[in-house]
Amino acid sequence: MxxxxxxxxxxxxGAPPTVTLAIWRGDAGGxxxxxxxxxxxxxxxxxxxxxxxxxxxxxxxxxxxxCKAGKCGSCSAEVNGKPRLMCMTRMSxxxxxxxxxxxxxxxxxxxRDLVTDVSYNFAVARRIPPFAPGPPTGxxxxxxxxxxxxxxxxxxxxxxxxxxxxxxxxxxxxEENKPRYAGPRFFVRVASLxxxxxxxxxxxxxxxxxxGLGLCNITKCCTEVCPEHxxxxxNAIIPLKERVVDAxxxxxxxxxRKILRRARPTPAAEAAASSPAQQHNEVIVTDPPAVSGD
Amino acid sequence: MTAVGQTTRAPEPVPxxxxxxxxxxxxxxxLRRDRWWMQPAATAAGLLAFVAxxxxxxxxxxxxxxxxxxxxYLSPFYSPCLTHNCHGYxxxxxxxxxxxxxxxxxxxxxxxxxxxxxxxxxxxxxxxxWLAPPTCGIADAGSTNPGGPRxxxxxxxxxxxxxxxxxxxxxxxxxLFAGILTWDAIxxxxxxxxxxxxxxxxxxxxxxxxxxxxxxxxHACRHLCGGNQxxxxxxxxxxxxWRNVSGRLNPHHQLFAWLSLFWIGFTDFYIWLVAxxxxxxxxxx
Ligand code: SF4
Ligand code: SF4
Ligand code: FES
Ligand code: FES
Numbered sequence: 001m002x003x004x005x006x007x008x009x010x011x012x013x014g015a016p017p018t019v020t021l022a023i024w025r026g027d028a029g030g031x032x033x034x035x036x037x038x039x040x041x042x043x044x045x046x047x048x049x050x051x052x053x054x055x056x057x058x059x060x061x062x063x064x065x066x067c068k069a070g071k072c073g074s075c076s077a078e079v080n081g082k083p084r085l086m087c088m089t090r091m092s093x094x095x096x097x098x099x100x101x102x103x104x105x106x107x108x109x110x111x112r113d114l115v116t117d118v119s120y121n122f123a124v125a126r127r128i129p130p131f132a133p134g135p136p137t138g139x140x141x142x143x144x145x146x147x148x149x150x151x152x153x154x155x156x157x158x159x160x161x162x163x164x165x166x167x168x169x170x171x172x173x174x175e176e177n178k179p180r181y182a183g184p185r186f187f188v189r190v191a192s193l194x195x196x197x198x199x200x201x202x203x204x205x206x207x208x209x210x211x212g213l214g215l216c217n218i219t220k221c222c223t224e225v226c227p228e229h230x231x232x233x234x235n236a237i238i239p240l241k242e243r244v245v246d247a248x249x250x251x252x253x254x255x256x257r258k259i260l261r262r263a264r265p266t267p268a269a270e271a272a273a274s275s276p277a278q279q280h281n282e283v284i285v286t287d288p289p290a291v292s293g294d
Numbered sequence: 295m296t297a298v299g300q301t302t303r304a305p306e307p308v309p310x311x312x313x314x315x316x317x318x319x320x321x322x323x324x325l326r327r328d329r330w331w332m333q334p335a336a337t338a339a340g341l342l343a344f345v346a347x348x349x350x351x352x353x354x355x356x357x358x359x360x361x362x363x364x365x366x367y368l369s370p371f372y373s374p375c376l377t378h379n380c381h382g383y384x385x386x387x388x389x390x391x392x393x394x395x396x397x398x399x400x401x402x403x404x405x406x407x408x409x410x411x412x413x414x415x416x417x418x419x420x421x422x423x424w425l426a427p428p429t430c431g432i433a434d435a436g437s438t439n440p441g442g443p444r445x446x447x448x449x450x451x452x453x454x455x456x457x458x459x460x461x462x463x464x465x466x467x468x469x470l471f472a473g474i475l476t477w478d479a480i481x482x483x484x485x486x487x488x489x490x491x492x493x494x495x496x497x498x499x500x501x502x503x504x505x506x507x508x509x510x511x512x513h514a515c516r517h518l519c520g521g522n523q524x525x526x527x528x529x530x531x532x533x534x535x536w537r538n539v540s541g542r543l544n545p546h547h548q549l550f551a552w553l554s555l556f557w558i559g560f561t562d563f564y565i566w567l568v569a570x571x572x573x574x575x576x577x578x579x
Contacts, residue, residue: 028315078318081325081431101325109314120312145527169427173321173437174447178312197525214456215449217420218413221430234513234544238413241459242517249459 019091021049022099023061027112034058035099040091047075047086049235050102050114062113068168070227073161077114083163083225090285104188105166107175118162120171127210128189133198148197155192155236157228158185164222164232170215179210184222184232194243204240204247213237213244322433330429338422340552347559350400357569358562359383361495365575366484367494369562370501371398373478384481404471408464413513414551416458431540462514471510476502491578494568501561504554511543511550 019040022033036053047065052062066072068087075086080094094100129139136142164184165171171178182190190207193199206211218241222232230236246253253270319325351358351371358369359380367376368383375383376397390548410414420426425435426447436444474512479502482495509515520536527533543550567573 024318031318034321078325078431080327083431096329098327102318103325106316106318106321108317110317116317117314123312145525146526147533148525151526167430169434169437170447170449173427173434175316177447195524197527198497199524212449214451214452215447217416217426217449217455219420219427221427223368224430233417238513239517239521242462242513243522245459245462246522249456250462 012195018101019049019096021053022101023050023053023058023114024101024103025058025061025113026110030109031110031113033099033101033103040096042092044091045087046084046089046091046094046100047077048103049091050086062111062115064115071159073159076105076161076166077161078105078166083167085161085163085227088227105162107166107168107172108162118165120178121160121162121165121183121185124186124211127182127206128186128193129201129203129206131193131196131199132201134200142198144197148195152192152195154230155195157230158188159228160185162228163225163227167221167225168216169219169221170212170217177212177215180210181215182207182210184216184237186211187213187216187240188230188232188236191240194240202247203219204244207240208244208248213240216241242274306355322438324432326429326431334422334425334428337418341418341422344555344559346504346537347563350418351562351566352396352398352402354390354566355379355398357566358398360565360569360575363568363571365492365494365568366481367498367565367575368478368481369561369565370475370478370505370558371402373401376400381557384484385477404464404467408461408468408471408509409551409555411458411461412551413461414548456469461512462518463487465509465512465514468509468512472502474507475505478502485577492575493574493578494564496578497564501554501557504550504557507543508547508550508554510539511547513544513547516540516544 017040018037020035022035022036025031025034036057038049038052038056040050045068046116047063047068050061050063054063063075064085065075065087067074070088073085076083077086078084079086079089081103083105086102102114104110104114104116106117108118108120112115132135162185168183170181171183187207190203190211194199194203203211218233218235218237220233222237223230223234226232238243348371351369356379358372359375359382360367361380361382361454367447368380372380374388375385376388377393378387379397386541390534421428425512426444427434434447436442436447439445448455450456475498479495479498482498483489483491485492513521516539519539520532521540523532523536526536564573568575
């Protein structure tokens with residue numbers, strides 16, 4: 001073995017340092033952790049080691065990844081029980097004296113090994129009425145102030161890794177809530193729309209009812225795991241909760257609307273509040289094999 | 295419709311699967327290796343310590359005003375001054391000497407309600423006491439007992455927790471209380487020979503500052519200051535408020551929640567020490 005800057009030696013005794021990962025192997029029929037020991041190389045991330053295991057010891061290990069740069073959101077898993085991106089978790093931050101457990105995201109159905117079926121998230125995405133700008137200004141353009149753009153900028157950093165969805169106890173521990181809950185990633189999405197200076201829809205009632213914002217008890221696990229460091233709870237969920245209070249719970253706001261007659265939903269808002277959500281609600285309760293017509 | 299309108303039409307429904315056998319080891323298997331219970335345990339200990347102290351302070355019903363030793367200090371647990379026990383304070387008492395129940399029991403309802411419905415404290419006690427969830431990646435207590443009383447999780451959608459949505463009303467009252475505590479801090483500069491500063495004056499001033507920092511960093515305040523606006527650039531005054539509340543105070547809301555909680559207890563304790571004559575409150579100038 002040629003000595004290399006990246007390869008730590010064990011003081012010349014010969015045996016190269018090793019590391020053991022306990023990777024969950026299995027499918028819908030069941031599974032278990034299996035230990036794999038490979039050599040340790042300095043500067044690696046968990047995904048590197050998983051790849052080496054795949055190359056040297058377990059050619060049939062299923063693992064999803066794309067960018068190895070923390071940008072595609074594919075390599076989500078649980079490292080020692082903590083939801084992480086495998087490609088952004090340095091081996092040097094982990095205790096290697098015991099096997100490091102690598103398991104798939106526990107909130108979603110398993111496909112095989114570390115690969116889960118995250119379609120739940122795509123079903124939710126379809127229930128959110130998309131961006132609906134008003135008419136453009138006289139010269140046919142749209143203009144936004146930088147300040148308003150900056151405010152929602154953080155929400156656009158989401159890489160859809162679904163780690164926040166996975167850690168959210170509302171569905172992780174209570175799967176029966178899935179049909180009536182959007183989850184943190186989609187509260188971020190709705191916040192980006194509701195705070196968009198050009199958007200015209202009002203999604204507050206939808207948030208309260210079908211998107212299940214009230215199920216979130218703001219315990220902030222989503223914020224803790226987000227690899228993009230989006231302040232999901234403080235900047236998206238809580239501001240949305242306050243907006244829902246305006247629309248549904250605040251008696252004074254309600255009285256004010258009655259008196260001032262400010263509650264004039266735009267036709268677009270009405271459409272949003274009824275049609276797409278209902279339409280997609282059918283989708284979410286169906287449970288067909290994952291084969292679609294397109 | 296504009297070009298934008300065409301690209302944002304409602305998407306077609308596609309069948310998607312949300313059920314199925316969930317991945318990995320059993321949901322309740324604990325794989326975390328760190329001392330994950332530390333944080334909820336520490337939070338619980340801190341909150342319980344405060345509850346214990348404030349119970350003692352609230353039932354003490356005496357020695358909350360240091361008028362007897364020539365200091366115009368009123369304990370925040372007993373402010374505003376309601377009964378004859380703080381006779382001599384710049385304002386109050388409001389009732390006569392017939393009132394016997396500890397006024398703290400009446401007063402504390404408001405700050406208690408404010409803190410109980412605060413978004414930060416909600417997180418703290420949902421995790422530490424309700425164990426929903428105790429910490430991230432650890433199964434919530436209701437789910438570990440299928441068929442048990444808490445097997446179904448409804449979050450803040452049902453009575454009584456749906457009332458958390460009224461937090462903003464406690465905020466309005468809290469602003470009033472912050473004003474009263476500010477007044478108490480100002481009164482603490484009053485001495486028999488005019489204006490002065492003693493250690494107690496500083497204690498009460500810090501108390502008022504921390505209470506404001508906590509109160510104005512409230513998420514309901516942030517919302518009212520402009521968070522409710524879609525386009526803040528259109529509302530310059532609100533934007534200014536929002537920037538300060540949202541950018542400077544709100545990010546430290548948890549910190550101020552703890553600091554102000556600790557300090558309000560300490561302020562009461564200090565005033566008790568001074569009022570009972572245990573500590574001689576040194577005059578600075
Ligand atoms: S803060 Fe709300 S959305 Fe985020 S993990 Fe907790 S319950 Fe889920
Ligand atoms: S909000 Fe954060 S944790 Fe959630 S999907 Fe987006 S990047 Fe991942
Ligand atoms: S591989 Fe793309 S985020 Fe990890
Ligand atoms: S006081 Fe904490 S959120 Fe209002």
